[in-house]
Amino acid sequence: MTIDHTPRTTSTGNAGIPAALSARLATRVSAGPDAQRVQTATPFTGDLLADLPVSTPADVEAAFVRARAAQAAWAAKPVAERKAILLRFHDLLLDRQSEVLDLIQAENGKARRDAFLEVTDIALATRYYARSAAKLLAPKRRRGAIPVLTHTTELHHPKGVVAVISPWNYPLSMGAGDAIPALLAGNAIVQKPDTQTALTALWALDLMTEAGLPTGVWQMVIGRGGSIGQSLMDNADYVMFTGSTASGRRIARDAGERLIGASLELGGKNPMIVLDDADIAKAAEGAIAACFSSTGQLCVSIERLYVAESVRDEFVAAFVERTKRLKIGAAFDYSTEVGSLTNQSQLDTVTAHVDDAVAKGATVLAGGLPRPDLGPLFYEPTILTDVTPEMTLYNDETFGPVVSIYTFRDDEEAIQRANATTYGLNASVWSRDGARGRAVASRVRAGTVNVNDAYAAAWGSVDAPMGGMGDSGLGRRHGADGMLKYTEAQTVAHQRLLGFSAPAGLSDSAWAQTLTLALKTMKRIGAR
Missing domain, CATH: 3.40.309.10 (Aldehyde Dehydrogenase; Chain A, domain 2)
Structure with a gap:
């Protein structure tokens, strides 16, 4: 195997990351002023990479309070306004890719060509959802119970505040990819990225804010699952998790106790x-x-x-x-x-x-x-x-x-x-x-x-x-499912003129015979 020993010689901070950038991104963590700190190291050399504040369960709860306050106004914005912000994020991402490529490599250790695929992935997903959201979220006429007389509409409302728990192996793809459709659907987000690759996720949040995302709509917390995981589960309206099958089972169990939804991408062989x-x-x-x-x-x-x-x-x-x-x-x-x-x-x-x-x-x-x-x-x-x-x-x-x-x-x-x-x-x-x-x-x-x-x-x-089958998880990302899972479907059915009870002057028996004849006729003519 061919070995490349060439170090990076143009860095201006720890592990090739400008110290000012690392410090600025750390301020985006939702944590108190006296928070404990955690340090990360770059896989390439073991050198110091980042110094981050650690969120407490109280910090997580406070983040959800702020997110709920921001979510209502965000959901009230027309889809076109949300779309415009995401498309600006798309352009900023491609223009500033060298910055995030350095972050991904420094935090994760992967080769640059693999890091670039994360940039490609997020650009594709952003453009797709930004340009599909209006159609996916639009009210849809559905076939009514009684043709002509039942006017039925399917609506989609945002879940509220989504907890996103993202892993270290694809810090940009997982750090931003699941947030994009949730945001476009009108949700707010409280996210816990893996601490090792938190700078990349914080960079995505920073870029989205620069693109115009209102304050409070997307927030980051840092900490071990054993410390703040329960607070995330207790406050979320929906959970998106990527990680191990063992952790996914626990999250599915806790989500079931609260009767909230969860999408889980887990292990594979x-x-x-x-x-x-x-x-x-x-x-x-x-x-x-x-x-x-x-x-x-x-x-x-x-x-x-x-x-x-x-x-x-x-x-x-x-x-x-x-x-x-x-x-x-x-x-x-x-x-x-x-x-x-x-x-x-x-x-x-x-x-x-x-x-x-x-x-x-x-x-x-x-x-x-x-x-x-x-x-x-x-x-x-x-x-x-x-x-x-x-x-x-x-x-x-x-x-x-x-x-x-x-x-x-x-x-x-x-x-x-x-x-x-x-x-x-x-x-x-x-x-x-x-x-x-x-x-x-x-x-x-x-x-x-x-x-x-x-x-x-x-x-x-x-x-x-x-998404996965069996022990590889529940739910799907991408496609219509990848956005609509972050919504509550609602059916509004408006019944006009006749209903399902016998009209005045007609016995229940005669009405039953009339409906029976109507049902047979509809089947015979091929009606659905």
Whole structure:
């Protein structure tokens, strides 16, 4: 593997981030003047990155009070005004991308090309929802109970104040992506980003404020879930959470107790299927993106790779060769392809999973080692084979740059093996025959399945829903669902002239016969 040792030499503050920017963003945290402080370090070197105030449960409650006060006026604004603010945010994001790319890399450790995909993602989502909101939220005529006589309308009202709990692995995509449709729908937000990547989320809030978002509509709190999580749950009207399956279960339970809604994107053990007619060169290159983007710290990343027996040797040779040529390093430019893991816990998990597999008989085809010579949290992109069920990584999510290769005899076995998991978030299928690829994809139990692509095709199709099945979560982001979940649907039905009771002068028996005849007639003429 090619190593890049080039450090960033143009930084003006800790870890390449201007000290003034870090200090200014920290002031956007909803916390008291005497708040305790927490420091974060950059994964690339372990150097100090940010010094942030810590919110208390009382700070969270106060943030919700301010958010409720601001939400009513925000919801009262015409959708066109909310749209204009979001489109200004879109332009500012693209114009100032170098600033946030530095933040993402400094906080998360990923390669710059992976950080740029977060910018692309938020630009796509912002434009889509800004230009779709009016149609999605507009009152809609619905078929009435009695044709002509029942005038029925579907309305959508904002939930109120949404709690967004966002993770560290995609600090901009998750830090802003779920806020965008919630804001356009007329909600206020109290968000708890992961502390490690809080500066990126705070930057998005800062930029949205510059674009014209009124004070109080979107607020950030910082703290551990064990400290302020309950306050978030106790005050929210809806919860959007991205994180582990274990935490998602607790949030779903607490939301159920309060009878509020929740959308949960959780873990995955995602499969990729290489059929016997796949373009092997393209599939091998696709597997690089599928397995090692963002150092494998990607909810839709591939960790199980199933290859048809007849092309197994050809694919493995191409995939291993390309993996060994990956450029690994900590450069704040586009010269590297794989960055660092984000925290010690992830490095420990990746190391433990690989060491356990090797000790139990797995074969390392590429990688397999941490790289402290590059930085404290680097780990080589790793390919394993001969992985068996007693190995931890056979079923458990690794969430790192590690993939296991298996073989299959036919399409039926490939589908069966891909579905042999409690998870169901993302999958990938490779075939030269598009119809065959789509047919296999339709039978894979996952919320998104990509044909001849790793994950970006489905994720980037923001007009279509994205989410998980089984242990991978509840609810969907993107598409109409991604906005309407932040609303309360209301039906207003206006009955005119005749109702459902017998009119004057007609017995209940005669009225029942009349309605029976009407129902039969409507069915006969094809009425819905």
